[in-house]
Amino acid sequence: MIERLKGFRDFYPEDMIVREHIFNIMRKSAKLFGFMPIDYPSLESMDLFRTKSGEELLSQTYSFIDRGKREITMIPEATPSTVRLLGAKKNIPKPVKWYCIPKLWRYEEPQSGRTREHSQFNADIFGDASPVADAEIIGLACETLNGLGLKGSYEVRINHRQIMEKILDSLGTKNITEGLNIIDRFRKESREKMIENLSGNLSSTDNAERLMDFISGKVQASKADERIREFFPNIPFEQFSENMNETISALEAWDYNDIVYDPATVRGLTYYTGIVFEGFDKEGKYRSIFGGGRYDKLSSIITGQELAAVGFGMGDAVLENLLREKNLWKAEAARNRYIIITIAEEAQKFSLKLAGNLRARGIEAATSNTHKNLSNSLRSATANWYTHAIIIGKKEMESGKVTVRNLSTGEQKETDTSGIN
RNA sequence: GCCGGGUUGGGGUAGUGGGUAUCCUUGGGGACUGUGGAUCCCCGGACCCGGGUUCAAUUCCCGGACCCGGCCCCA
Known part of the structure; x- marks a missing residue:
């Protein structure tokens, strides 16, 4: 008897009924916002990921040398391929809104909410730097979850990379990337450990404690300005917060609530340049349901041409955890x-x-x-x-x-x- | 890559240093002439793999694989 590979999943009809339903909601939601479908190969040249993500990520991929001695990788994420498609057809009038539900692979130890193969709903907007584009991306993620019956069960935590950079700057950070990485570990480390790490990065322990107090509080998204000003009255962050506020008010206008401003959400990747966000179940039991942000500089690495971009990815594994818990892992037969x-x-x-x-x-x-x-x-x-x-x-x-x-x-x-x- | 807990038919389980390995369920076949989504009869199907200890290992020991969870990382 030959067994299934470690970390991979089989799907029988009773699950596929639900999965098809979920994917249909994703497609339907994307279309509601004007997104068009694309698709790309499951295999790409290793270089596509090397340039963007470095060797560390590559060590966690399924990669091999093919018969023509080429280095090949089973795609671990969607964005590089999407950007490659765009770069290969430079005369497409911008902006464009694309979505795809590819399978992705990662060579890692499986754990709850993470398998070695998963499907991920991805949507991106290119060539539109407006805060409304940011809102459309977050709104699409919300629309999808609402369509699955999860309204009220999740929250979207948003933040702005450049606001955080301004704050770190004013507190005398020695290295912004390192500072962001420390903040990113907020929900995993003790307060003492956080203070210790931040003290090493900032100019004083006082500053470390002030920053720690700041990131310890989530507030309703519309109160973001108030919160930032309360802690850091002298930092010129208005330019970025205006931007973020426009995104927030668009989401409110469309009636997507459950948006919170969370200064601890910064996301690990270095390439984000503006708004960043993650969706979580309200109880915080699972990994993030979706995540994304604005990455205006990434395109230049892959295509040599800068292009405004914002997008998100939503994996099927955590979504399944949550839907099962809420008793929503079911689908009525669409037809008799x-x-x-x-x-x-x-x-x-x-x-x-x-x-x-x-x-x-x-x-x-x-x-x-x-x-x-x-x-x-x-x-x-x-x-x-x-x-x-x-x-x-x-x-x-x-x-x-x-x-x-x-x-x-x-x-x-x-x-x-x-x-x- | 690291750490913890697991592994007995397809699913759920009982049990054991020694005999044909327990029970339920599912599956297949049959009976049953129209719905009792049943019932009855028959059949198939398991000790994760390798090594060690032992007269004898499914059982004890070691290693591995896989599953569940956690770390690292996070796309």
Whole structure:
């Protein structure tokens, strides 16, 4: 018996019903905001990731040398490929809004909410530096979660990289990237350890404590300015906070609530240049549901041309954790699925003909071909996700009507075949 | 890469240094002439892998694989 690879998942129909439903909500939401679908290969040249992310990330990928001695990587993230597509067709009029649901791979120890292969819903806007574009990206993430029934179960934590940089600057940071990395560990380290680390990065322990107090408080997004000014009255952050406030007010106008300003959200990646955000379940039990931000400089690394960009990624694993917990890991059959069960030899031909007619009308119709008794056929039909059984025996042959049984309620009615839909 | 806990038919389990390895369920076949989504009968199917200790290992020891969780990292 050959076993499945470590960290990979099999999906049976009962899960695929739900997964298809989820992916459909993602696509539908993306379209509502005017995004167009793209797709790209699962394999890319290793260099695509080397330039952007460095050797550390590469060590956590599935990579190999192909027969032509090329270094190949199974894509671990979506953004580089997306940017590559854009760079390969430079005359596309901007802005563009693209989405994709690729499979991604990472060679790491599996743990809760993280597998070696996962699907990730990605959406990006290129060539639009406005705060409304930021809002559209965050709004799309919210729209998707709301569409899945998670409204009220999650919060979006937002922050602005440049505001944090200004603050770090004013506190005498020795190294901004290192400072951000320390802040990023806020929810993993003790206060003492945080103060110690920040003291090493900033000009004084007083400053470290002030920053620690600042990042320890999440506030409603509309109160962000107030919060920042309270702690750092003399820092000229207005230019960036105006930007962030426009994003926030757009989200409010569209009725996406549950947005909080969280100074501890900075995200690990160095390439973010503006707003950054992460979605979490409200209880904070799981890893982030989605995350993203503005990355206006990344494109120049890959295509040699600078281009405003903002985007997010939403993995399927944490989403599944949360949906299962909220009892939302289910999907109603989008359409009726019929199985035709015959209980009289002479009904066989009629049954096949009926199946053909129904299919020609766009109705999903299968026939039961194994000649079990009715009880067993009904049981098997339910186990195979049919919504209705059409029962045909002598009685039906004589009356010219068929019996349609709803397999979930057990309700039954007689009808003309034209009444089936 | 590191740390902790696990692993007995497809799923859930009982048990044991020695005999044909327990029970439920699922699956397959049959009976049953139209819905009791049943019932009855029959059948198939497991000690994760390798090494060690021992007369004898599914059981004890060591290593590995995989699963669950955590660290690192986070796309």
